Amino acid sequence: xxxxxxxxxxxxxxxxxxxxxxxxxxxxxxxxxxxxxxxxxxxxxxxxxxxxxxxxxxxxxxxxxxxxxxxxxxxxxxxxxxxxxxxxxxxxxxxxxxxxxxxxxxxxxxxxxxxxxxxxxxxxxxxxxxxxxxxxxxxxxxxxxxxxxxxxxxxxxxxxxxxxxxxxxxxxxxxxxxxxxxxxxxxxxxxxxxxxxxxxxxxxxxxxxxxxxxxxxxxxxxxxxxxxxxxxxxxxxxxxxxxxxxxxxxxxxxxxxxxxxxxxxxxxxxxxxxxxxxxxxxxxxxxxxxxxxxxxxxxxxxxxxxxxxxxxxxxxxxxxxxxxxxxxxxxxxxxxxxxx
Numbered sequence: 001x002x003x004x005x006x007x008x009x010x011x012x013x014x015x016x017x018x019x020x021x022x023x024x025x026x027x028x029x030x031x032x033x034x035x036x037x038x039x040x041x042x043x044x045x046x047x048x049x050x051x052x053x054x055x056x057x058x059x060x061x062x063x064x065x066x067x068x069x070x071x072x073x074x075x076x077x078x079x080x081x082x083x084x085x086x087x088x089x090x091x092x093x094x095x096x097x098x099x100x101x102x103x104x105x106x107x108x109x110x111x112x113x114x115x116x117x118x119x120x121x122x123x124x125x126x127x128x129x130x131x132x133x134x135x136x137x138x139x140x141x142x143x144x145x146x147x148x149x150x151x152x153x154x155x156x157x158x159x160x161x162x163x164x165x166x167x168x169x170x171x172x173x174x175x176x177x178x179x180x181x182x183x184x185x186x187x188x189x190x191x192x193x194x195x196x197x198x199x200x201x202x203x204x205x206x207x208x209x210x211x212x213x214x215x216x217x218x219x220x221x222x223x224x225x226x227x228x229x230x231x232x233x234x235x236x237x238x239x240x241x242x243x244x245x246x247x248x249x250x251x252x253x254x255x256x257x258x259x260x261x262x263x264x265x266x267x268x269x270x271x272x273x274x275x276x277x278x279x280x281x282x283x284x285x286x287x288x289x290x291x292x293x294x295x296x297x298x299x300x301x302x303x304x305x306x307x308x309x310x311x312x313x314x315x316x317x318x319x320x321x322x323x324x325x326x327x328x329x330x331x332x333x334x335x336x337x338x339x340x
Contacts, residue, residue: 050161050162050163050164050239051161052073052131052161053132053133053161054132054155054156054157055131055132055155056075056076056077056078056128056131057077057078057104057132057154058078058132058150058153058154059076059077059078060078060079060080060081060104061081061082062082062083062084062085064084064085064182065081065082065085065178065182066178066182068171068174068178070129070130070171071167071168071170071171071174072167073130073131075131077127077128077129077171077175078103078104078127078128078131078132079104079125079126079128079175080104080107080108080111080121080125080126081093081095081121081122081124081126081179082121082122082182082183083120083121085182086182086183086184087120087122087183088122089120089122089123089183089184089333089334090118090332090333091119091123091324091327091332091333092185092187092188092215092332092333092338093122093123093125093179093180093183093185093188093189094119094123094125094188094189094191094216095125095127095175095176095179095189095190095191096110096111096124096126096191096192096193097126097127097172097190097192097196097197097199098126098128098129098133098137098193099193099194099195099196099221099310100162100163100194100195100240101134101136101160101161101162102134102135102136102137103128103130103132103133103147103151104126104127104128105133105137105144105146105147105148105150105151106133106137106144106147106193106307106310106311108144108146108147109142109144109147109311110191110310110316111124113313113316113320114316114320117324125175125179127171127172129163129168129171129172129199130163130168131161132151132154132155132156133151133156133160133161134151134160134161135147135148135158136160137307137310138307139305139306139307139308139310139311139312140305140308141304141305141307141308141312142308142312142313162239162240163195163239163240164195164239164240164242165195165198165202165243165244165250166202166243168199169199169202169203169207172199172200172203173203173207173210176203176210180213180340181340183333184333184339184340185333185338185340186213186337186338186339186340187213187214187215187330187333187335187337188213188214188215189214189215189216189217189218189323189326189327190214190216190217190218191218191220191319191323192217192218192220192222193220193222193307193309193310194221194222194223194306195222195223195240196222197220197221197222197223197224197291198222198223198224198244198251200217200219201219201222201224201254202254205253205254205261211264211265211267212265213338214265214267215268215326215327215330216267216268216269216270216322216323216326216327217267217268217269217270218270218271218272218319219270219291219293219296220271220272220291220309220319221272221273221274221280221282221291221306221309221310222291223282223283223290223291224251224255224262224271224290224292224293225246225287225289225290225291225292226245226246226247226251226287226290227244227245227246227282227283227287227290228281228282228283228284228285228287229241229282230244230245230246231245232245232246235248246287246290255294258294259293259295260294262293262295262296263293263294263295263296267326268297268322268325269293269295269296269297270296270297270298270299270319270322271292271293271296271297271298272291272299272301272310272315272318272319273288273291273292273301273309274288274300274301274302274303274304274305274306274309275288275301275302276288276300276302278303279301279302279303279304279305280304280305280306280309281305281306282306297322301315
């Protein structure tokens with residue numbers, strides 16, 4: 001049986017709420033890219049204390065994968081994935097999108113599970129959209145030593161720095177486009193966790209030309225209809241709560257009237273969530289059903305903690321199979337509709 005969330009998990013999420021009271025660090029205008037750094041358009045209001053990360057996350061891509069620069073901070077985007085440009089594919093690529101305060105390292109154990117299932121590194125991708133993160137993605141269900149070691153070696157200071165959805169849409173879209181071009185597959189799948197769910201959904205909403213190419217979308221513990229970490233009144237005081245608190249205009253636009261925009265097209269949709277209102281502190285009480293999407297295959301895992309929903313081996317096996325079945329239904333990466 002899976003364990004209930006631990007006291008450390010509760011304290012973790014309490015610290016995420018408290019991060020809105022951190023003193024802001026000054027933002028440097030320096031950038032290593034040729035593009036002018038884009039000033040943070042959400043510096044005021046609930047995001048006034050949005051803090052710059054200690055630096056970029058590690059870049060674990062082949063040398064011939066293009067260097068992308070963070071839309072907000074200007075440094076190189078980190079992540080993992082790839083073997084060689086246009087290397088052979090057996091499956092359409094899957095792109096993993098991490099949650100708030102962490103980075104791509106949260107997906108290492110999942111990547112390794114997929115590898116054991118026959119997936120190649122050319123088919124497994126992730127990015128870090130807010131620099132090197134903290135170890136806040138830990139779970140009593142599974143350790144993540146590789147992620148922790150890499151963050152330390154990358155200059156991580158262990159502090160959790162919150163960001164929001166809108167600031168990271170451009171980075172995710174550019175990364176998706178780069179993966180499409182590098183692999184030669186227009187078709188891809190998305191797996192998001194926590195903030196990564198609403199971020200991925202907003203990217204598709206803002207860049208609808210990507211929608212026809214999404215084979216499968218897996219949303220794990222996403223605040224699709226609010227989160228108990230953003231109670232009433234937090235919209236003006238806690239980072240990202242102006243977006244993902246229950247009933248915000250941001251969520252109403254994303255979901256559409258009566259949920260008409262929550263799922264669409266020929267994409268296979270799956271949500272993974274606790275559902276009990278007890279296991280996942282991000283969806284306590286009557287927030288339990290919040291991660292559901294209208295029209296999706298909505299699967300409950302009662303009593304599993306927020307990060308365990310992402311990395312528990314039996315749950316990973318379920319969404320891996322879901323993605324594989326969706327890909328097989330399309331016909332694989334070499335079908336005409338997937339050709340670049």
